[in-house]
Amino acid sequence: MRDAAPTTIYLKDYTPFGYLVDSVHLTFDLAPNATRVTSRIAFRPNPDALDRQFFLHGEQLKLIRATVDGVEITPDVTETGLTAVVPDAAFVWEAEVEIDPGNNTALEGLYMSNGMYCTQCEAEGFRKITFYPDRPDVMSIFTVRINGALPVLLSNGNPTGKGDGWAEWNDPWPKPAYLFALVAGDLITHPGQFTTKSGREVELNLWVRPGDEGKCAFGMEALKKSMKWDEDVYGREYDLDVFNIVAVDDFNMGAMENKGLNIFNSSAVLASPETSTDMNFERIEAIIAHEYFHNWTGNRITCRDWFQLCLKEGLTVYRDAQFTSDMRSAPVKRIHDAIDLRARQFAEDNGPLSHPVRPESFQEINNFYTATVYEKGAEVIGMLKRLVGDEAYAQALELYFDRHDGQACTIEDWIKVFEDTTGRDLTQFKRWYSQSGTPRVSVTEEWTDGIYTLTLRQRTDPTPGQSEKLPQVIPVAVGLIGANGDETMPTTILEFTQETQSFAFEYTVEGWRLQGCEGPERVSGANPPKPTASILRDFSAPVILEHDQSSAERAFLLAHDSDPFNRWQAGRSLAEDTLIKMILTDAAPETDYLDGILAVLRDSDLDPSYRALILGLPSQSELAAMMHEQGVTPDPMAIWTAVETLRQVTAQHVQDLLPRLHSETSIEAPFSPDAEQAGQRALGGAALALTSRLDGGAKAAEDYQRADNMTLQLSALSCLLRAGKGEQELNAFYDRWQDDRLVMDKWFGLQVAMSAPAETADIVSHLTGHPDFNWKNPNRFRAVLGALATNHAGFHRADGAGYSLLADWLIKLDPVNPQTTARMCSAFQTWKRYDADRQALIRNQLTRIAETPDLSRDTTEMVTRILNA
């Protein structure tokens, strides 16, 4: 059905709803194509509201009957909801509607996946279940009865009764409708148990389809660890008798934090060593933690309106990152997050889709679950913590939970707890929430009379709707390193608040320190050598650092920086510099890079996962962004060629070390998905990729045969495909795993990811014709078309085959699943970086999508924003 005409919603227009909801009773009579939903809702006028219009959201609902205080009424129903005349006092609303979950392919509201009923209500899906004020500031207590001939019937909160074909649930905690959930199916539980610190016994269940029982143990352990961690670190206890997680095969997102009943994309919860990679395990642990942590940051304290989305998402991403740092390696997590932020958020923030962490307007809220709201939103919290310190952060959070429990809040409420805790004025800091675009910080150094001065300059390019930018508060973590490689000034936070600001450092008996800070006196007459600066340590702010260091200085930092992030960054900068030179001038790879990498790889004292990261290269799309910033039009094939050459030369350069790396990373112990073994496998995999460049894949073929876990199996298969081999292995893989959906997603995706640029589009066409290509399943669709969009040189093939293929599929998916279609349109967001021919080809495809009759509101908004670049 066609969406309602697009309208723009503004933050500034917020007004509270005219009524409060005291209770909600829902009865579901489940039937695949005619589910009846009966609602009984107690309303009363909201004393804080001026507008008493009684409007309930409702979409794609068949209204059977409606009553107010038992008297039948005829509301005025439109495509988006209904209005009715109601008493100017408390009243009871009742309605019965019919919905069709069996034909709900959009996977929003109540839908079916493999015979199982499930819901997805965030952000605005509840209105597809029944008429309701579907907005997060309307919170109420829900009681649910499910009638259906399925063995497992679940909803939010605690179970209050069940019998043959029915179950009842009560959720004592007031919540907005977006946290409502219902699941009904033939499911098996992997049970668990947790005792909270105050002694509450909580029953845990991970519900899966028969056949998936063997993939639950890891998720269950991750849940228990998350529950314990939130008690230990944030003092947050769980607040119901049961916590249920359900795995669903058809799901638009990763997972959803419905109160007491989290629903997960099966790819985000099911794991076993045979079928999941180390990366899968780490992601699953993080997502389970994330959704669990929402119980406090999101559910107990929710958002006033969807503009405040970062209030729950930014904070919860920040919390799950802290959790992963504690469970695994903090530096490795930080580096992964920085890589991810630069790849996705910087691309978004420097293109047509740029928007503030707290947007000020939207047409379709589903389009704003973005890297900016999530990842930059989390970075903003990290900066706040750096600025106020760990102790004040902990106090501010206590105050936040205390003051706002049970409320629907705003960013202003959040900032206020920090102001009240610390007495600081955070007015300037708030610009991080309102100003879009990535700040660029450029650095110049001065060295006179033994005083070392860093001058920082910040600027943010104009972004859509925001031409003027004001300076932001940027915490810049800096350390200084002496000529012998020893640190002579430990990490110091510079509070960088002006457009241009200088920070002078002087030499004392205890080394260097920031002038004007408390500490020992300057040693006058001493003649210290000029220190080397390590700037933006631990990636202390989400900015682009422009620091013209020589290759020698970078190599020095790569060898000596005590900050693991910046040590890695030094290697990354060397790689970027050398690649850009190779692309632009056909230069040979620089020895500073090659020798620096070799030295790090040789250092067996370093964590293997860290050494694996040092071998990483910037993505081809990031290289394109860098060239574009430097005023050069990127040529995807030239970038691809430079990366291939650098890989080949690196392999030769570290050749003698490879056997040692292989033996150092071979694991005798039984498989464990822990960080230690994962790190060894990551380094082993990186070494195998280099070895394969030298032996044509001989070792990879051997490894493939003896692989007893998915990480090794996939890394060996990738090497073979990269070497233009592996056809036989690919077939064997198919035969072995064809009945496992999640593994088959890998099989599809890998072939596209590893394809040579000239073949990518043909391989995608071929795979979309495969009988197992179920394009209505979001995981499978993303496995193939998502891999096309991220294979930079393949997607940007000069004849436009990649563009038209993606556009064909987006046009086909849109009427079926607008949400997933719209998200994938972002593949085109960087189009203005490329040459005129490619731009014309992309514009044609975007226009073709935009002109598709009955295009969804979701996709319309995305293509219009991208086209208006």
Ligand code: BES
């Ligand atoms: N609340 C979201 C899920 C969601 C997103 C619902 C968009 C509706 C629309 C959930 O908490 C979430 O953020 N999930 C992430 C994973 C997480 C680890 C960042 C996801 O699904 O990708």
Ligand code: ZN
């Ligand atoms: Zn979330």
